[in-house]
Amino acid sequence: MSARPTLQIDVGIDASDTPDGIRELAHAGADEFFAGYVPAQWSDRYGWEIGLNRRTFGANCQFTSLEGLAASIAAAHGAGRRVFITFNAHDYHSEQVPLLRRIVSDAASLEPDALVVADPALLELLSAWDIATPVHLSIGAGSFNGAAIRHLAGIADIRRVVLPRKMTLREMQMLIAGLADLELEFEALVIGYRCLFNDEFCFTRHTGTGEPFCNSFVPDPEASASRRLPPEWKDVAMEAAHAPDDQFLVGSALDRFRKKQGDPIRPRIPATDTTSAAVEGLDGLLASSLFTHCALCAIPGLREAGVTVLKVPVRGTGRLKLRNLEVVRRVADHPAPTREFCRSLIGSQDFCDKLGNCYYASSEGPLAVPQRGGK
Numbered sequence: 001m002s003a004r005p006t007l008q009i010d011v012g013i014d015a016s017d018t019p020d021g022i023r024e025l026a027h028a029g030a031d032e033f034f035a036g037y038v039p040a041q042w043s044d045r046y047g048w049e050i051g052l053n054r055r056t057f058g059a060n061c062q063f064t065s066l067e068g069l070a071a072s073i074a075a076a077h078g079a080g081r082r083v084f085i086t087f088n089a090h091d092y093h094s095e096q097v098p099l100l101r102r103i104v105s106d107a108a109s110l111e112p113d114a115l116v117v118a119d120p121a122l123l124e125l126l127s128a129w130d131i132a133t134p135v136h137l138s139i140g141a142g143s144f145n146g147a148a149i150r151h152l153a154g155i156a157d158i159r160r161v162v163l164p165r166k167m168t169l170r171e172m173q174m175l176i177a178g179l180a181d182l183e184l185e186f187e188a189l190v191i192g193y194r195c196l197f198n199d200e201f202c203f204t205r206h207t208g209t210g211e212p213f214c215n216s217f218v219p220d221p222e223a224s225a226s227r228r229l230p231p232e233w234k235d236v237a238m239e240a241a242h243a244p245d246d247q248f249l250v251g252s253a254l255d256r257f258r259k260k261q262g263d264p265i266r267p268r269i270p271a272t273d274t275t276s277a278a279v280e281g282l283d284g285l286l287a288s289s290l291f292t293h294c295a296l297c298a299i300p301g302l303r304e305a306g307v308t309v310l311k312v313p314v315r316g317t318g319r320l321k322l323r324n325l326e327v328v329r330r331v332a333d334h335p336a337p338t339r340e341f342c343r344s345l346i347g348s349q350d351f352c353d354k355l356g357n358c359y360y361a362s363s364e365g366p367l368a369v370p371q372r373g374g375k
Contacts, residue, residue, distance in 0.1 A: 007303060007332040010034055010084075010187060011325055012055075012315035015063050019075035026079040028322055029329035033076050034084040034116060036062040036315065037069050037107050042099060049234070052103065053086040054118075054140055054199065060242060061316035070110050082113040088138035090200075091119050101129055108133045114159060117141075118200070123156040136160040139189070142200030144171075146178045153182060160185040162311065165194050169301040169360055176306035187309035188302050191324045194293035194359050232257070241316070284350030290320060291351065295359035296342035299331045302360075 008031040013022060022033065036053040043064075055061045063069040069085075076083045085107045092100050100122075108115065108131045115133050117123055118140030126135070139162040143149050149161055161184055163172055176186050239253040247254035282290070295302070299310065312328055314321045327345040331337045343352045351357055 006308070007299070008032055008309045009325065009328055009332060010309050010311045011321060012311075012313050013072060014061050014315045015065075015068055016060065016316075017072065017321075019071050022072055022075045022081075023079050025321065025325065026076065026081050028325050029333075030081065030312075030325055032082045032084065032113075032309070033072075034086055034311075035069065035072065036086045037064075037066075037103065038062040039064060039066065039103060039106075042103060045099070046096070048238075051089055052100070053088050053116075054090075054138075055086070055315050066106055066110070069107065073110050073112060084114045084116050084136055085112045086116040086138070087122060088116050088118040088140050090140055092122065097125070101125070104131065105129065116162070117156070120152060120155065123152060126156055132157070134159045136162060136187070138162055138199075139164060140199045144175075146175055149175075149179060149184070150182070153184075158184065160187055160309070162187045162189075163307070164200065165189055165359060167360075169298060169305050172302070172307065173305035185309060186307045187311050188295070188307045189311045189313060189359065190295040190299060190302075190328055192292055192313040194356075282346070282348040282351070284348050284354060287346055287348035287351035288357075290323060291346060291357075293357055293359055294346065294351075296327060296331050296337075296345060297339045297358065298360040299328075299342070300337060 009029060010032040011025055011030040011034075013025070013033045013035045017025070025033070036051075036055050038048075038052050042052060053062075063072065073083045087100075087104055087107075104115070104122075104126070112133060114136045115126070115131075116136045116138045117126070118138035120141075123135065126133075135156045135158045137143055137149065137152060137158050137160065141148075141152065141162075142164060143152075143161050144164055144167065149158075152158060163175075163186055167175070172186070172188070236253045236257045240247045246252050249255065302310070310328055310332060312321075312324050314324055330345060331342055334341065343349075346352055
């Protein structure tokens with residue numbers, strides 16, 4: 001019998017994670033870290049809403065100084081952990097390319113362990129720019145089939161593929177088995193937002209308000225964006241990103257904005273302690289604020305499918321990182337985690353029973369890859 005493959009956990013970090021904080025996350029069970037880097041010269045020119053990566057909440061979800069990013073990489077490497085830098089926007093237009101080259105080159109000079117990339121054009125450019133840093137194929141690349149992955153692996157030094165959120169466990173296993181000769185690593189998301197449209201099919205931006213931007217503030221979907229959104233929408237989005245919990249209070253910027261749009265929000269149920277592992281009996285709304293979407297029950301199936309890395313995409317949510325990391329680590333290290341054990345870590349029957357909260361079809365039976373010829 002082959003040994004159980006070790007599951008690594010990849011945790012998102014940002015400028016709020018000090019070197020001491022990164023060492024704390026490593027001690028708590030994080031094996032790897034991924035981070036975005038958006039320096040001032042980019043955001044000053046294009047605004048925070050035009051991202052270098054797929055996390056466009058503003059500076060609180062990124063590293064904005066090369067010195068801060070360097071210190072975090074050094075802390076992670078000192079703890080024996082790897083660090084990956086995300087340049088995984090869907091595309092970059094030609095006017096952006098000179099500045100993009102300087103920023104990517106600066107980041108690569110810090111010797112991260114990989115760059116996370118979605119755009120095939122950027123894969124080509126990395127080679128043209130003589131940037132030899134290995135590449136992880138971002139979830140935004142839409143790697144639903146082996147032919148696409150083989151093609152992109154011929155363009156860049158791809159070491160890992162982040163699998164789309166909408167694949168089933170059986171589809172993952174078939175894909176991974178068919179690419180065994182490439183010796184790739186495969187990563188899957190297990191906690192955090194499960195985009196309704198999937199990353200590679202969505203060209204809008206997250207807002208941090210709990211609903212996708214494309215349908216949360218849209219009273220008339222056929223109207224132009226300038227008519228749908230009042231002039232102060234960007235100020236509201238910035239305040240929501242910097243103080244997300246406060247936006248569920250009466251009189252907050254988001255509360256005023258939604259009332260003006262004719263759709264007032266419902267305040268979340270308050271909690272005195274949402275970070276402690278000792279929180280008991282979470283109601284569905286509080287559990288949703290802690291976990292949003294979840295794939296704990298699917299982790300055994302992900303392991304069986306050939307996934308070796310579990311991604312916890314929690315950049316910009318510092319107060320939740322340790323809590324999310326803790327529950328994922330407990331399942332990953334458990335010799336035989338049952339569905340009941342995984343649900344007990346969430347502590348909310350309402351959350352676990354709500355349609356759509358599960359990432360993957362975790363109730364699938366034993367996985368079996370179909371043989372050639374239909375046997």
